[in-house]
Amino acid sequence: MTTLSRRRFLKTSAQASGGLIVAIHLPGCAFGGALPIDVADDGFVPNAFLQITQHNEIIFYCPSDEMGQGIRTGLATVIGEELDVHPASMTVVSAGSHEDYNNPEYAMQLTGGSNAVRAFYLPLRQIGADTRALILQAAAQDLGIPTSQLTTRNATVIAGDRHYPYGDFLVTASSLPLPENTTLKNSRDFQFIGQEITRVDAREKATGEAIFGIDIDVPDQVAAVVVRPPVAGATVTSFDPTAALASSGVLQVVEISSGIAVVADSYWQASRAAKRLQVTWNNPALSTVSSDSMRADLTAALYDGDDAVTDDTGDIDSALTSGAPPPQVIMHSAEYFAPLLAHAPMEPVNATLRLRNGEADLWTGVQAIGAAQGLIERITGYPRENIRVHNQYLGGGFGRRASLAHIIEVTEIALAVNKPVQLVWSREDDIRHGLYRPASLMQLSAAVDDTGRISGWRAKRAGGNLTPDYMRNSLPALMPNLPEFVLDGLTAATDYWLSRWSIDGSSVEGLHETYDLPTRQISHVTVDHGLPLTFWRSVGHSYTGFAVESMMDELAEAADIDPVVFRLKQLESKPRMYEVVAKAGELLTAMSVPEGHFLGFAAHSSFATDVAQIAEVSVTDNLIKVHRVTCVVNCGTAVNPDIIRAQLEGSVMFALTATLHGKIDLAEGAIVQSNFHDYPILRMDEAPDVDVFIMPSDEKPTGIGEPGVPPLAPAVANAVYRACGQRLRELPLRLA
Amino acid sequence: MIAFTLNGQQVEFAGDPETPLLWVVRDTFKLKGSKFGCGAGLCGACTMHLNGKAIKTCVLPVTVAAGKTVTTIEGLAGDHGLHPLQTAWITHNVPQCGYCQSGQIMAAAALLEETPTPSSVDIDRALSGNICRCGCYPRIKAAVLAASNSEAGAGDDEPALFYDATGQGGQA
Ligand code: FES
Numbered sequence A: 001m002t003t004l005s006r007r008r009f010l011k012t013s014a015q016a017s018g019g020l021i022v023a024i025h026l027p028g029c030a031f032g033g034a035l036p037i038d039v040a041d042d043g044f045v046p047n048a049f050l051q052i053t054q055h056n057e058i059i060f061y062c063p064s065d066e067m068g069q070g071i072r073t074g075l076a077t078v079i080g081e082e083l084d085v086h087p088a089s090m091t092v093v094s095a096g097s098h099e100d101y102n103n104p105e106y107a108m109q110l111t112g113g114s115n116a117v118r119a120f121y122l123p124l125r126q127i128g129a130d131t132r133a134l135i136l137q138a139a140a141q142d143l144g145i146p147t148s149q150l151t152t153r154n155a156t157v158i159a160g161d162r163h164y165p166y167g168d169f170l171v172t173a174s175s176l177p178l179p180e181n182t183t184l185k186n187s188r189d190f191q192f193i194g195q196e197i198t199r200v201d202a203r204e205k206a207t208g209e210a211i212f213g214i215d216i217d218v219p220d221q222v223a224a225v226v227v228r229p230p231v232a233g234a235t236v237t238s239f240d241p242t243a244a245l246a247s248s249g250v251l252q253v254v255e256i257s258s259g260i261a262v263v264a265d266s267y268w269q270a271s272r273a274a275k276r277l278q279v280t281w282n283n284p285a286l287s288t289v290s291s292d293s294m295r296a297d298l299t300a301a302l303y304d305g306d307d308a309v310t311d312d313t314g315d316i317d318s319a320l321t322s323g324a325p326p327p328q329v330i331m332h333s334a335e336y337f338a339p340l341l342a343h344a345p346m347e348p349v350n351a352t353l354r355l356r357n358g359e360a361d362l363w364t365g366v367q368a369i370g371a372a373q374g375l376i377e378r379i380t381g382y383p384r385e386n387i388r389v390h391n392q393y394l395g396g397g398f399g400r401r402a403s404l405a406h407i408i409e410v411t412e413i414a415l416a417v418n419k420p421v422q423l424v425w426s427r428e429d430d431i432r433h434g435l436y437r438p439a440s441l442m443q444l445s446a447a448v449d450d451t452g453r454i455s456g457w458r459a460k461r462a463g464g465n466l467t468p469d470y471m472r473n474s475l476p477a478l479m480p481n482l483p484e485f486v487l488d489g490l491t492a493a494t495d496y497w498l499s500r501w502s503i504d505g506s507s508v509e510g511l512h513e514t515y516d517l518p519t520r521q522i523s524h525v526t527v528d529h530g531l532p533l534t535f536w537r538s539v540g541h542s543y544t545g546f547a548v549e550s551m552m553d554e555l556a557e558a559a560d561i562d563p564v565v566f567r568l569k570q571l572e573s574k575p576r577m578y579e580v581v582a583k584a585g586e587l588l589t590a591m592s593v594p595e596g597h598f599l600g601f602a603a604h605s606s607f608a609t610d611v612a613q614i615a616e617v618s619v620t621d622n623l624i625k626v627h628r629v630t631c632v633v634n635c636g637t638a639v640n641p642d643i644i645r646a647q648l649e650g651s652v653m654f655a656l657t658a659t660l661h662g663k664i665d666l667a668e669g670a671i672v673q674s675n676f677h678d679y680p681i682l683r684m685d686e687a688p689d690v691d692v693f694i695m696p697s698d699e700k701p702t703g704i705g706e707p708g709v710p711p712l713a714p715a716v717a718n719a720v721y722r723a724c725g726q727r728l729r730e731l732p733l734r735l736a
Numbered sequence B: 001m002i003a004f005t006l007n008g009q010q011v012e013f014a015g016d017p018e019t020p021l022l023w024v025v026r027d028t029f030k031l032k033g034s035k036f037g038c039g040a041g042l043c044g045a046c047t048m049h050l051n052g053k054a055i056k057t058c059v060l061p062v063t064v065a066a067g068k069t070v071t072t073i074e075g076l077a078g079d080h081g082l083h084p085l086q087t088a089w090i091t092h093n094v095p096q097c098g099y100c101q102s103g104q105i106m107a108a109a110a111l112l113e114e115t116p117t118p119s120s121v122d123i124d125r126a127l128s129g130n131i132c133r134c135g136c137y138p139r140i141k142a143a144v145l146a147a148s149n150s151e152a153g154a155g156d157d158e159p160a161l162f163y164d165a166t167g168q169g170g171q172a
């Protein structure tokens, strides 16, 4: 459901303390009367995108969560473009939880899926343009000059040689009807969109002043650490709090639904005491699973399981029958594996909750603040309007912060403790008790005809589905009043449905969409071990991209065609990706690499964005070193080219960690890894140089936070093959 | 009672002497710029200067700081403005999520004190203890190189607001 694109009313109001507020209100929306904003109180959450104060401060309430992707800068640029206010001169703050801020594509407040710029691009420009038109009308009335003789520039109205701050016209502006559907700028008149404007958060992140959830320090706050079961899903059978309670600074030991919480004066005291806690747990089904048995289960499922078909186009059986008559010339089949992964955002998840007089204030950094509010509503029974979520900067998201187990925990603890509580997960908690990128085993089979086109393509994936976990996690939050048993029933039904008749889109996404594959079959076998799973930067594409793009090189070699040319043959009806691959091919041809370095190529479309990458790799003494990665991207209009480059650089590093190091193992159901010594993250001495070429485009912007991830692993694997002849079909890449 | 100098101020800590310096600075002295990333000396998010040397403070008992000088990100800028590294961080748009950046900058500042014009390998060596999950490494390196080449000291001008379309940078 898209709400913002519908006809809307803009409601305005001038307030002595806060100036003009402009909000989107939808017909039929519950909102009415006074604006739900107390602008004098920084702690309160407004229902508005823009606020213009009498002192001409322009405040933008950013509806998407800043986790490093640059969204505050991007959306400030978009709204500022039409409002004629430079993003750097705006105050950009995180919007609170309110349906007016729902992501137009999701109908909820969720930051993820690389869609924020895409989804808000036109709605926010419209709000900026309508607001500017309103200010102009008010100025015309106040100054007695027709609007045709007025212009605007950086938050001022210009009449001849006189400049008036927007803030001068608030009283009149608030009495006028708000213009609607004001004509938007032509892209050739853009002053901020397309410029490399410095990030609005760069300065505070260089001075240490940026506030993350973990930095919140409210009066009387106590610290909590939770001891959770080693095997996900286990519950407490008994515990002895004596030693923990005797530890200095400890105030309370509380059993909660996920484990045992130790509450102390400070985090360090709580974490020290938590190590002294004696807990025994029961053994859920997962406790019989190890990495090896999981892999064996995936293999059995892939080859013997009943697969559900998601896409069946053309006659795949005859296309893949060996001995089929020419023009089919090549047949090839291969299996690819990608392991479980953790997100390991740099800031461990945390939340600070104050419950007081039937009101709740939550300070945290999450990708789903509406759901956080819903969870608190569900657990405390407080009315939603008494629950405020103050979202801070997120110290990395990557999908991890769309899950809210820590919000449930902090709420249960706060109810027991009667003081503001700050819950912090340790790094060990983060690696061992999180939610994981599902392990995936994929088999691809293809035939190539004598023109070099793929005449048959079968892709099959075995692994876990994300939706049941997502339902389990988000339904209680989104429907706080739905009884538990109904939720359980819905989740079980989803599980059943997805394992038999339907397919979780994210499980198979990316298995064919990049290319023309006129005869194809895509199918899936669900294998669920009960380990919590979730979105991980680029989601299904993070493993399907590896399989498909490794396969493309294998097929090109078998057909004796240059890998770039081979891909172009499969892109004749995909002009945008065709151009991206062609451009990357051009760059590749022009590259000269030092002796011992080899180039690998890959391309993948995801989140409506097309990316090709060239990895320059050397292999010495069984060590894979990636020296340089060249990216070509088409993501539509480049709102801020420098942030696009930064996202591709970051995606390359994130994906290279997974390519060279990333692996979560299970032993008797428990996660083996625990911190950065055994779950290593790429470091500076391993970081390649990254070059980015952005294809010029006037189209609507598309995603950029994730699409740089999928092509990297296959580009490296394809280069490794050229370097040493080993075709590595398993992540992380390990030379024999 | 443990006394030390924190960003130029004499301070005293009366709590548990085993408390790591990171938590003393964050919880007792309420300076939140230094971050907790791993608690095991593995990521560098908690990097401060102890007598001018970069050190990971999440595993460093506060007693080690007794009588010494501790500088955190909050104390890095001089009276005249940002440290050249901070300026370079802004003009290069280095931070993404920003969580690791205090530690990165503190590690880089200690490097520049010892090696004012570091090579790329020097930077790798000095900063490989600092993880950036967002992968800002190329920009971190570029910013350190830019700051080390800048002749201006702590009184450096405020950074440019704009980059022009060629990425060359320029004053608004
Ligand atoms: S928090 Fe100190 S090294 Fe990671």
Ligand code: FES
Binding pocket: A068, A346, A395, A396, B095, B096, B097, B098, B099, B100, B101, B131, B132, B133, B134, B135, B136
């Ligand atoms: S900027 Fe996010 S971890 Fe470095």
